[in-house]
Amino acid sequence: MSARTASVQAAPAGSAKAPLGEKAAARRFLLLTATRWLPVGLTFGMTVLLPAERGIPLGELGLILAAQGIVTLLLEVPTGSVADTWGRRPLLVVAGIIALVATVLFVLSTSLWLFALASALQGVYRALDSGPLEAWYVDTAQAAAPGVAIERTLARAGTVLGCAIAGGAVAGGALVAWHPLGHGSALVLPVVISAARIALHPALTAAPARAPR
Numbered sequence: 001m002s003a004r005t006a007s008v009q010a011a012p013a014g015s016a017k018a019p020l021g022e023k024a025a026a027r028r029f030l031l032l033t034a035t036r037w038l039p040v041g042l043t044f045g046m047t048v049l050l051p052a053e054r055g056i057p058l059g060e061l062g063l064i065l066a067a068q069g070i071v072t073l074l075l076e077v078p079t080g081s082v083a084d085t086w087g088r089r090p091l092l093v094v095a096g097i098i099a100l101v102a103t104v105l106f107v108l109s110t111s112l113w114l115f116a117l118a119s120a121l122q123g124v125y126r127a128l129d130s131g132p133l134e135a136w137y138v139d140t141a142q143a144a145a146p147g148v149a150i151e152r153t154l155a156r157a158g159t160v161l162g163c164a165i166a167g168g169a170v171a172g173g174a175l176v177a178w179h180p181l182g183h184g185s186a187l188v189l190p191v192v193i194s195a196a197r198i199a200l201h202p203a204l205t206a207a208p209a210r211a212p213r
Helices: 022-042 046-053 058-076 078-086 088-108 112-129 132-144 151-178 188-209
Strands: none
Touching: 022 132, 022 151, 022 188, 046 058, 046 088, 046 188, 058 078, 058 112, 078 088, 078 112, 088 112, 088 132, 088 188, 132 151, 151 188
16 A cells, blocks of 8 residues: 555544544445446456557557556656645545546547557556545544454455446446447447546545545
């Protein structure tokens, strides 16, 4: 876990809203984990199929996928203290905006470099988004119930994450097979739905992000 989760702080006195209880925080954390990773499943196969459909050779698809991994790797450590500097809510909002831009660019791309740029922006998003939600849950749960065992909820979050990706992948495949628009590429609709879902993510995360840091 990154340095974002290192410190646990109590709620400030006079906070406008009372902090969530541990059980409420766990439920919110699991819900946001599911909604955070569902779009990843929706676009899972499209990251390869859409560029290929638009004429990107198989050998160049690896470059597109590598762009995200390299950027994430390079930024993971340097961005480790960003949440402590900016706060989790601003960081999640910025990350969500970058993810939305990356997804829209991806669905509009027609060349290797545009696809690679979209993939690199996804890498920036992954690096910024890695940790703040988990850190919020740890801080909120332990502020509400000092000494509470958080390992079980974190383990459940891993299960929820996997199920969200798998469910999104099934839904994405079903949308491609259904192709309700009847024109254009059937691969575009899951990406568009994913973009719409990503656009809502800052609003969905605003309430927990306002909990004390």
